[in-house]
Amino acid sequence: MLYPTYTRRSDPFAVMRSMLRDFERTSPGRATQPVFPAVNVWQGDEAVAITAELPGVDPADIDISVKENVLTLSGERKAPGVPEGARWHRNERGFGKFARSVRLPFVAAEDKVEARMTNGVLRIVIGRPEEDKPRKIEIKAA
Amino acid sequence: MTNDVTHTADKTPAETPETTTGSRIYRPLTDIVETTDGVTLMLEMPGVAAEDVDITLEKRVLTIRGKVHATQPEKLQLAYAEYGEGDFERAFTMSDDFDPDKIGAQVSNGVLTLTLPRAAEAQPKKITVTAS
The missing domain is CATH 1.20.5 (Single alpha-helices involved in coiled-coils or other helix-helix interfaces)
Incomplete structure (x- = not known):
């Protein structure tokens, strides 16, 4: 765990x-029920990122939406096209619709969300708004 | 972001000897379908590029290895993890009627598809038994 x-x-x-x-x-x-997809959440001063493993999912079949501070990831894992008369030896992979929501630590601006998919791994980077960024406080000499 | 721990489908570590670096090796989930011309394998290997897949067929053992490119977003630290990252490895014992030169492999969206056509001379021959 x-x-x-x-x-x-x-x-x-x-x-x-x-x-x-x-x-x-x-x-x-x-x-x-196990939740799909499993997500990893990354944090930094400038941004927050969410990564998820979505093997076999076409990027066109993924919907990412942001409403206030909730990011929703949904889509469908399509079963592979198999010729007729084929016989299954093993069927370990899962298929079907999925949806997952992640609450962000701030209200995300729509234009600051960037998603990229490489080799079945989805990466969503959400830029922190200016007012949420950590600020350095200067100590004044007395 | 909530503090709830979510139960996700676990990735299975492979039953292979340990790695020297301490990183995990996972067993890719596989679908295997037998068609009229041969066998098709579909392996889930997210994060593995086409050039990082290594497939060997030796003495009926088909070994598939995939090297993962770790996704570490720049300047960010992991705050919450539900899945681990590591290389993939799995081996299957095949019947001996496959031609290693005709094996086709293709990677798309993190899924490796392997097509193994059966050798022509190995197509089943029916032997008729005559009554004496």
Whole structure:
């Protein structure tokens, strides 16, 4: 299990709370469906980035929308075209529609969202608005 | 961004010897379809470019290796991770009627498609049993 790393710095109980929540989820009777796609979230002073592995998904079949501070990623994994009379030996990959929302730490401006897909890995970079960027505060001599 | 831990479909680490660098090796999810001319394999290898795929067929063992280009957005630090990145590796034992020179491989959107046509001389021959 992976936990958000940034919570460890400020709030010592965040990880414990997160673990408790996780325990509730994995307890019997509340079996959850795995979520697709898995995302990694990157943070920096200038931007926030979201990466996701979407093998076999055509970039044209992916919809990315931003509403205030929520980014939604949706689309469809299409099953490969197989000639008639073909026999399946193995079918491990999944297909179908998917949707995923990620809450951003700020309200994103539409023109600051950039998405790129390389070899089945989607990368969305969202620029931080000026007012959200960290500012250096000068200390004045008394 | 919420602090909830999301349950995602895990990538399976390959059952191979450890790497010296400590990085993980994953087992790509594979679809295998048998058609009239041969066998088609579709392997999910996100982050692997066409030139970084290595396919060998030796003594009936088909080995597929893919080297991943790590996605590290510039000047950004990983804040939350649901999936790991690592090279891909998987091997299959094939029947011996494939011609290694005729294997076709193609990568698109992180999926490697391998087509293995069966050798012509290996097409099934029916043997009739005569009653004595």
